[in-house]
Amino acid sequence: MKNILYCLFLILIIVLALMDHDNRGVAYNPLFHKSGDDNSSNISMPCGLGGSHNHKH
Amino acid sequence: MENFRKSEIPYLLVGIFLSIFLLNFLYQELGLRHVLVFSIGLALGITLYHASFGFTGGWRDFIENNKSNSLRAQIVMLAFAIVLFSLSIGNKSLIYDGNMVGAIAPVSLSVIVGSFIFGFAMQLGGGCGSGTLFTAASGNIKMFITLIFFIIGSLVGTYHFSFWSSLPSLGAISLLDKFNLYENIGMQLSFLVLLYIFFSYLESKRNTQINHLDIFKASNFNLIKGPWPLFLGAILLAILNFFMLHAAGHPWSVTFAFGLWGAKIANIIGINVAQWDFWQLSYPSTALENSVLADPTTVSNLGIILGALIAVNLAGKFSNKSNVNSKLFFAAVIGGFLMGYGARLAFGCNVGALFSGIASGSVHGWVWFLFAFIGSIYGVKARKYFY
Numbered sequence: 534m535k536n537i538l539y540c541l542f543l544i545l546i547i548v549l550a551l552m553d554h555d556n557r558g559v560a561y562n563p564l565f566h567k568s569g570d571d572n573s574s575n576i577s578m579p580c581g582l583g584g585s586h587n588h589k590h
Numbered sequence: 591m592e593n594f595r596k597s598e599i600p601y602l603l604v605g606i607f608l609s610i611f612l613l614n615f616l617y618q619e620l621g622l623r624h625v626l627v628f629s630i631g632l633a634l635g636i637t638l639y640h641a642s643f644g645f646t647g648g649w650r651d652f653i654e655n656n657k658s659n660s661l662r663a664q665i666v667m668l669a670f671a672i673v674l675f676s677l678s679i680g681n682k683s684l685i686y687d688g689n690m691v692g693a694i695a696p697v698s699l700s701v702i703v704g705s706f707i708f709g710f711a712m713q714l715g716g717g718c719g720s721g722t723l724f725t726a727a728s729g730n731i732k733m734f735i736t737l738i739f740f741i742i743g744s745l746v747g748t749y750h751f752s753f754w755s756s757l758p759s760l761g762a763i764s765l766l767d768k769f770n771l772y773e774n775i776g777m778q779l780s781f782l783v784l785l786y787i788f789f790s791y792l793e794s795k796r797n798t799q800i801n802h803l804d805i806f807k808a809s810n811f812n813l814i815k816g817p818w819p820l821f822l823g824a825i826l827l828a829i830l831n832f833f834m835l836h837a838a839g840h841p842w843s844v845t846f847a848f849g850l851w852g853a854k855i856a857n858i859i860g861i862n863v864a865q866w867d868f869w870q871l872s873y874p875s876t877a878l879e880n881s882v883l884a885d886p887t888t889v890s891n892l893g894i895i896l897g898a899l900i901a902v903n904l905a906g907k908f909s910n911k912s913n914v915n916s917k918l919f920f921a922a923v924i925g926g927f928l929m930g931y932g933a934r935l936a937f938g939c940n941v942g943a944l945f946s947g948i949a950s951g952s953v954h955g956w957v958w959f960l961f962a963f964i965g966s967i968y969g970v971k972a973r974k975y976f977y
Contacts, residue, residue: 536601543604543895544604544608550882550892553854553883554619554881554882557880557882564620564623
């Protein structure tokens with residue numbers, strides 16, 4: 534029973550993610566870098582805080 | 591198959607079905623690179639589970655019993671990753687037309703405090719960033735509680751971001767920028783060799799003899815249902831992080847997604863986190879406005895969860911341990927919350943800061959290692975009050 538509830542909870546999390554996807558959409562795809570796009574490396578996310586310029590305090 | 595329980599086949603199928611569904615969804619909605627990131631996440635989840643590759647237990651085993659096999663495996667993993675990353679960072683990806691960036695972060699007071707807190711807390715919570723994910727996914731109720739409070743702690747950490755980032759800092763120090771490729775690799779590998787000798791010496795001093803081949807062995811090794819030797823786990827994790835670098839453009843990271851999930855939930859219940867300084871930074875603001883599935887860290891974390899679910903059912907060990915007494919509950923709450931908070935201060939967890947940071951040649955990764963280990967020494971002492 535607990536295992537079934539666990540799987541249902543897992544499915545619920547994925548459903549919530551899909552709902553968020555439907556509501557928010559993808560205005561910017563962080564993994565869609567255009568060739569020669571200088572901003573691509575700035576906005577990529579190396580260690581949990583956002584682009585490399587976010588790390589320079 | 592020996593020990594394979596038929597009762598777990600439905601859960602195995604749930605894991606496989608959800609993985610196929612998400613692979614197709616990501617391909618249709620976001621593109622091939624998200625599919626690759628998710629696939630790497632799946633492989634990470636399976637590897638972490640089958641090799642039982644966690645930082646928390648290994649560090650504790652060394653602190654309490656001077657057993658260094660897990661630490662030695664981590665050193666091997668870092669050594670491979672340093673070589674692979676040093677040859678890649680700043681160059682064009684093998685997968686997409688763009689340069690890759692390392693996990694470079696400042697060497698600051700916030701890293702020292704955050705990593706100490708994280709190291710302390712992971713001994714209470716019973717798992718590190720990656721460890722919490724794969725053990726929660728394999729059905730451990732206590733680790734699920736840890737994960738929930740990890741998310742809450744990460745969110746609170748983002749609220750205090752301005753204060754911590756205003757503390758003294760030496761700025762980001764990248765060894766790849768300061769030295770040439772060979773100097774960087776030579777210097778970091780030499781330091782790892784010294785660490786290997788140091789840990790081995792301490793083990794041999796206490797346990798009289800040390801078997802350096804123990805990381806190559808696993809009792810009843812089985813490729814499908816595990817367990818795998820630590821060495822295999824170490825090599826695979828380094829290679830998978832290398833693939834992540836080439837697919838996502840940045841190294842493997844875990845905890846940013848926890849803060850993001852917390853922020854999304856906070857938004858739903860009416861807390862406007864978009865006004866917080868952290869969520870006005872370029873990537874976090876973009877991630878908050880976008881679909882959560884556009885965030886590569888979220889995608890890889892989902893892969894790890896489903897990969898671990900598949901692995902635990904292949905191993906025939908899927909069980910929700912529900913014997914969480916009040917002491918364990920509080921250990922999970924405190925440990926999870928402090929890990930989340932510490933990870934935000936320290937620019938990542940054992941994955942984003944230690945593993946990916948050191949592999950990228952960022953000095954903050956080494957600082958993280960040192961202070962998280964010191965924190966773990968105190969965490970092991972505090973753990974005795976809860977376990």
